[in-house]
Amino acid sequence: MVDWVKHAIAWHVYPLGFAGAESENDRAAPVAHRLPRLESYLDYAVELGASALALGPIFQSATHGYDTLDYFAIDRRLGDENDFDRLVREANARGLKIILDGVFNHVGRDHPFFRDVCERGPQSDKAAWFRLTWPQGWQSGNEPQYESFEGHDQLVALNHDEPAVAEYVASVMDHWLARGADGWRLDAAYAVPPAFWAKILPGLRRKHPNVFIFGEVIHGDYPAVVSESGFDSLTQYELWKALWSALNDRNFFELAWALKRNDALLDGFVPVTFLGNHDVTRIASKLSDERHLPHAVALLFTLPGTPFVYYGDEQAFRGIKEDRVGGDDAIRPAFPDSPGELSDLGAPIFRLHQELIGLRRRHAWLHGARVTVHHLENEALVYESAAEGEKILVALNLQEAPARLPVPAARELLAGEANLEGEGEERVAVVPAHGFAVLGF
Template sequence: MVDWVRHAIAWHVYPLGFAGAEVENDRAAPVAHRLLRLENYLDYAVELGASALALGPIFQSATHGYDTLDYFTIDRRLGDDDDFDRLVREAHARGLKVILDGVFNHVGRDHPFFREVIDRGPHADKASWFRLTWPHGWEPGTVPQYADFEGHDQLVALNHDEPAVADYVGSVMDYWLARGADGWRLDAAYAVPPAFWTKILPGLCQKHPNAFIFGEVIHGDYPAIVKESGFDSLTQYELWKALWSALNDRNFFELAWALKRNDALLDDFVPVTFLGNHDVTRIASKLSDERHLPHAVVLLFTLPGTPVVYYGDEQAFRGIKEDRIGGDDAIRPAFPDSPGELSDLGAPIFRLHQELIGLRRRHAWLHGAHVSVHHLENEALVYESAAEGEKLLIALNLQDAPARLPVPAARERLAGEAMLEGEGEERVAVVPAHRFAVFGC
């Protein structure tokens, strides 16, 4: 694991949405320097407590950023090379690492490499870069059958068995790391054979030893994928699902099972943890009881992992993902020009994030902490996060009445609300209805 990641709290931004870019990319239009709007929020990210800026797609694409047209060019709706260099320089000046989104499972249907294949046919230089079935009697301009990404015909899957594809992807990753990026999120990594990355990552990481590289993996054998690919980490979707589901169902037994599963991962890697991202309904909308949003936040920052906060979640933004054209718009909104224009309605959750991120930063060992459940009911939970000879106790109450929860090792309350009573093995925390508390031990 790269050293800086142990202390990392990332603020994740979807730039095309954040900056209010056009849905369609008119490549004949002049460059719009919207990346510069992110500069207005770098101090905001630092004030939040973040130490890294994770960017969604910023490379030339046809629409939403995941239909890439040119991996070596900044999307004209966002800016140009100078804008990127400036953003990285300003982020680094504030101590913020910059992580890029690499979409290397597929390209946009209008990518020049695929257009060349359509124009020149089976003998095109890049024909082996895609998984194609050619019609009998092919003629120029005839589109062959091609593998796509999950049924989206505008996303043409790459052939990851082609050595030239690995060389190309490696050159893209190297180029932007050399230009100042500090890491990569690898989009749809679950759809790419893990062995593909072994052709790229060893040499890349030798050249850029401080780069953090993690894959987007939704399901599967997480430890095996890490081992077979060489990733530093993976996205922990299993824990994400258990977290909101347990809170909604008031069933901490589900969460306890997920915590046990998550704890086992630490023998192999530390996962990337989150409450939201550009692909899922926002946590404030996902939870059926808004009183339990703080519980989700405290879980994120007291459990092991590399926490990522999706822009707007720190302000309790609402947004529901829908399976339709434009169904992602609500979860990828534009931000105002400056933080001062954000509504005051989000201030309480922002302050809670600050408080808990501050706690996390003061207890950096939480990154790789092991978790054990001390007390478990449907609507009440006490768990311990411990590492390096230190530990915290976290008590959660989803009940409509105060809960008396055993916390025998608790010395002082560090966050949340609760009264400590008794001593030694008789020590209990009286946690108010629908509240939480974090205790130092």
């Protein structure tokens, strides 16, 4: 993995929602220069503690960004290439890397390549780009049967066995890296054969040795996917699920099991960790007890991984994902024109993020730390994160009363709240009801 990722904290933004873009792309409408709105939040991202800006889809699409129409053009609802270039310059001037979202498993049904196939039939030079079944007596304008992404008719799956598709995807990734991007999130990577990525990533790395490339993988054999594809990392959905589930059920045994599995991943790669993204219910809504939101934030920044903060989570935004048309709208909201217009209600969680991100960046070794559980109850947990001769202890209490938790040899409180009692190996942290503490040595 490239060096800058060890220090990376990414602020993850879904630009179409953030900028208040229309839900459908009127391709006859003039370009709307909304991408520059992000520039007014670059200082906000730095103030938060971020060192990278991870953008959801920004390329020309029909609706939500994941039905791409042109990989080489900025979506007209966001702006144009000049807007992108300026955003890169302004972000880089503040020390922020740029990570783009690459939707390469499928294209929108109105993508010119697929429309060409529908018009010209099997004779189209793009016919092999898709997984098609032609009807008998095909006539121009009739759509063949095609494989789609998870049953969504508007998303036409690409044929990743076709060499021209691999060449095309590589050219798209190379184009935007040359234009200033620093990394790629590969959407729906679990649906693409790892061998496809193994063909194109080595060449990209030779041209762009500092690129960070990770895949969206929800479940499965994480180490095998990374090894076979050549990814630097992938999304750690197992840990995400265990984190909120353990807090809701007040069952730290579930989290302790997930931490063992996560620790094993570090032999091959460091995963991308998160509390929320554009596809899941907000963590502040997911938790059944809002008093445990600080615990979730503390876990994110004291466990190994490359942490991503989904825009609004740092303000304790609420939002529930629903399985219906428009069901993502609540988790992909518009932000006000400037940070000063954000509600003061989110200030306490924003400050908590600042505190814990600051701790994380002062202890960059946490990126690849190994975790050892020292004390485990249903409603109380003490674990050690350690690497490079350094370590911290984290004590979590979900009980209705203060908890006396063993923190041998801990010397100082780094974050949270606790009173330290006793000395040496008998040291105890008295953590308030529904409190947490991060302790140093």
